[in-house]
Amino acid sequence: xxxxxxxxxxxxxxxxxxxxxxxxxxxxxxxxxxxxxxxxxxxxxxxxxxxxxxxxxxxxxxxxxxxxxxxxxxxxxxxxxxxxxxxxxxxxxxxxxxxxxxxxxxxxxxxxxxxxxxxxxxxxxxxxxxxxxxxxxxxxxxxxxxxxxxxxxxxxxxxxxxxxxxxxxxxxxxxxxxxxxxxxxxxxxxxxxxxxxxxxxxxxxxxxxxxxxxxxxxxxxxxxxxxxxxxxxxxxxxxxxxxxxxxxxxxxxxxx
Amino acid sequence: xxxxxxxxxxxxxxxxxxxxxxxxxxxxxxxxxxxxxxxxxxxxxxxxxxxxxxxxxxxxxxxxxxxxxxxxxxxxxxxxxxxxxxxxxxxxxxxxxxxxxxxxxxxxxxxxxxxxxxxxxxxxxxxxxxxxxxxxxxxxxxxxxxxxxxxxxxxxxxxxxxxxxxxxxxxxxxxxxxxxxxxxxxxxxxxxxxxxxxxxxxxxxxxxxxxxxxxxxxxxxxxxxxxxxxxxxxxxxxxxxxxxxxxxxxxxxxxxxxxxxxxxxxxxxxxxxxxxxxxxxxxxxxxxxxxxxxxxxxxxxxxxxxxxxxxxxxxxxxxxxxxxxxxxxxxxxxxxx
Numbered sequence: 001x002x003x004x005x006x007x008x009x010x011x012x013x014x015x016x017x018x019x020x021x022x023x024x025x026x027x028x029x030x031x032x033x034x035x036x037x038x039x040x041x042x043x044x045x046x047x048x049x050x051x052x053x054x055x056x057x058x059x060x061x062x063x064x065x066x067x068x069x070x071x072x073x074x075x076x077x078x079x080x081x082x083x084x085x086x087x088x089x090x091x092x093x094x095x096x097x098x099x100x101x102x103x104x105x106x107x108x109x110x111x112x113x114x115x116x117x118x119x120x121x122x123x124x125x126x127x128x129x130x131x132x133x134x135x136x137x138x139x140x141x142x143x144x145x146x147x148x149x150x151x152x153x154x155x156x157x158x159x160x161x162x163x164x165x166x167x168x169x170x171x172x173x174x175x176x177x178x179x180x181x182x183x184x185x186x187x188x189x190x191x192x193x194x195x196x197x198x199x200x201x202x203x204x205x206x207x208x209x210x211x212x213x214x215x216x217x218x219x220x221x222x223x224x225x226x227x228x229x230x231x232x233x234x235x236x237x238x239x240x241x242x243x244x245x246x247x248x249x250x251x252x253x254x255x256x
Numbered sequence: 257x258x259x260x261x262x263x264x265x266x267x268x269x270x271x272x273x274x275x276x277x278x279x280x281x282x283x284x285x286x287x288x289x290x291x292x293x294x295x296x297x298x299x300x301x302x303x304x305x306x307x308x309x310x311x312x313x314x315x316x317x318x319x320x321x322x323x324x325x326x327x328x329x330x331x332x333x334x335x336x337x338x339x340x341x342x343x344x345x346x347x348x349x350x351x352x353x354x355x356x357x358x359x360x361x362x363x364x365x366x367x368x369x370x371x372x373x374x375x376x377x378x379x380x381x382x383x384x385x386x387x388x389x390x391x392x393x394x395x396x397x398x399x400x401x402x403x404x405x406x407x408x409x410x411x412x413x414x415x416x417x418x419x420x421x422x423x424x425x426x427x428x429x430x431x432x433x434x435x436x437x438x439x440x441x442x443x444x445x446x447x448x449x450x451x452x453x454x455x456x457x458x459x460x461x462x463x464x465x466x467x468x469x470x471x472x473x474x475x476x477x478x479x480x481x482x483x484x485x486x487x488x489x490x491x492x493x494x495x496x497x498x499x500x501x502x503x504x505x506x507x508x509x510x511x512x513x514x515x516x517x518x519x520x521x522x523x524x525x526x527x528x529x530x531x532x533x534x535x536x537x538x539x540x541x542x543x544x545x546x547x548x549x550x551x552x553x554x555x556x557x558x559x560x561x562x563x564x565x566x567x568x569x570x571x572x573x574x575x576x577x578x579x580x581x582x583x584x585x586x587x588x589x590x591x592x593x
Binding site: 084093 | 259260263435443444445449450458463471
């Protein structure tokens, strides 16, 4: 049994094949990156995997469960969390509350419990706060817990998105360009956070343009170009793949 | 953790203080007209608290709330006057019925978003209003229910004066505020606000956004229904006219003026708009003798536009900012002798 299997995944928008017949798989505990030039279909791939879009063809199988036709919230309930390329922070909440929403699937207070918060509800609420503070501490934002989320600088908002996704206690975490817009210090922190998550058994699939970081941290890469899978392999293999160099990176070569 | 507890304490003490203030008011105000205005403010507050849950927290709009308010009023009116059912049971029946109707009607309606959703709720409101007017045998048609609606009573105490009714209405309005406050600061409240913040992200965190939208829509309609029942037993006569589009708009204006994402917004918004309307009722005829009710809608429009321009987050946060500005200036003044 593969941990995650993408089979012949195809998505067309009108006449455009955003993702065309892409297949690959990910093992538990791996860090895998999807790379490719702008418009290669990387984010579309993420949206297909998380139920935001329905594929035209193909399937996504997560731990033997076919998640292809599930909606976004059902996919999340199965333990797949994600972050977004363009930030999707809840601007109307505090930093802590953002992460607390992340624990939605791990808690169960319903409307009745919300209206009449008796003992068990309050206990659950305390647990949510404590665990969320742990998640914030992991990304170094514990001291910002009560600030308005939109008052954080960009880099910290990106970290907050990761903390929020991790609060879901996912088995598979999809990171959409986590390093974009981060300075070098923040990128180092990000790498440490990603390693920390891997050590806790979280499998990570990321889309990233920062080649140095990608080559450093990933076990394997999948290269997309115009919706097609161009290559798949270890960083070493990809760096020496003539097709990838020609199609994607031009003359300069990889790992620059 | 400590800061959180402190915030919670502050919230609770504010509620306690406000409760004491509200329940001492009728002993200070002996004028019956003022008291009746306060009763109406209490009833409208209950509606607007529900509307704020929907609009301010979940970020969804409803232009049909006057109709749900009417559903409660007619359920109470018809069940008690025509069928002789206990008023308290009738209120409950109205609330449950309105909840069921809005939940089922919400399933198709909440496939829509934003302007389209506003139009669909407006349509639902209009349809319900047409039923009030046309179902003459049941509702008495445009001239209203012919049989009198009984006063509410607790044991042997008949709530037939403004003074007595005031306590019931405000007990329910305060309960509405406290329960809504509980919802807002719960897992459900966070889920609702996450829909407002980014529906996309909410879904990706496992929030069944469609379900929560429906539930909060039904809950806010139930609030409106209970308020409608209270209205029916207060006025003891109902006709379709207070449950039309104009009232729905009025509720939205009250919610927006007060500020959508504070639990105190509704009280402030309802009070400000009601007092202004009452004042205008006596001022406008003096200025323009031939003026009718149509001037009200112009005024509401103006209030809405002015609020959106100068206090886009409503009176509550507007006042808070004024206070913070004042405190800041005061501190500065203290520093420089």
